[in-house]
Amino acid sequence: GENVEQHPSTLSVQEGDSAVIKCTYSDSASNYFPWYKQELGKRPQLIIDIRSNVGEKKDQRIAVTLNKTAKHFSLHITETQPEDSAVYFCAALNQGGKLIFGQGTELSVKP
Amino acid sequence: DSGVTQTPKHLITATGQRVTLRCSPRSGDLSVYWYQQSLDQGLQFLIQYYNGEERAKGNILERFSAQQFPDLHSELNLSSLELGDSALYFCASSVGAQGGSYEQYFGPGTRLTVT
Numbered sequence A: 001g002e003n004v005e006q007h008p009s010t011l012s013v014q015e016g017d018s019a020v021i022k023c024t025y026s027d028s029a030s031n032y033f034p035w036y037k038q039e040l041g042k043r044p045q046l047i048i049d050i051r052s053n054v055g056e057k058k059d060q061r062i063a064v065t066l067n068k069t070a071k072h073f074s075l076h077i078t079e080t081q082p083e084d085s086a087v088y089f090c091a092a093l094n095q096g097g098k099l100i101f102g103q104g105t106e107l108s109v110k111p
Numbered sequence B: 001d002s003g004v005t006q007t008p009k010h011l012i013t014a015t016g017q018r019v020t021l022r023c024s025p026r027s028g029d030l031s032v033y034w035y036q037q038s039l040d041q042g043l044q045f046l047i048q049y050y051n052g053e054e055r056a057k058g059n060i061l062e063r064f065s066a067q068q069f070p071d072l073h074s075e076l077n078l079s080s081l082e083l084g085d086s087a088l089y090f091c092a093s094s095v096g097a098q099g100g101s102y103e104q105y106f107g108p109g110t111r112l113t114v115t
Helices: none
Strands: A004-007 A010-014 A019-025 A032-038 A045-051 A056-059 A062-067 A072-077 A086-093 A099-101 A105-110 B005-007 B010-013 B019-024 B031-038 B042-050 B053-057 B064-068 B074-078 B087-094 B110-114
Touching (some): A004 A086, A032 A062, A086 B042, A099 B042
Antiparallel strands (some): A062 A072, A086 A105, B019 B074, B087 B110
């Protein structure tokens, strides 16, 4: 069935380093790919998204890249800070209009 | 604050019982989505409503049902509760019918504990 695979499940980096989270999706008709950040016990917050007609999008320290041919997209966080520590979820909108989420990546930024 | 509100914040109930979770979307949003988040299951899409009509269905159990009212608020009804139904239930809203054409904003969630 349709799914979104997300890797790694946990990621630990030193403050100031970069972090990269990768996702692959199965529905080739998917055309919208948001990323959410979820702090412990709180709601998922939309941090960036990309549509299928764009290959890359950047917002300050956060960037997302999309490779439609390979059906994968990635989140890049540069100059990480302790407040970036959270669980990050990727998602892909499938042809039926459902947002399919990856399993999440727990990012830990050590000061 | 996303502008999406959910009540109650916490709910503790016994197996076999029935509960109702409530969600009010952001002003101007016509679509409401319900998600279940368990520790080992991630975020699972349950159901979507657009302007009062069911639009998409995910892995929603037959014991669960939802509706969207004329004022656009939505309710998720969970019945014959089981221990495995314990989870965080999130509501999200967006402007349009096609969820991915418009950003989805999440409410603070309702934590359901079934004992």
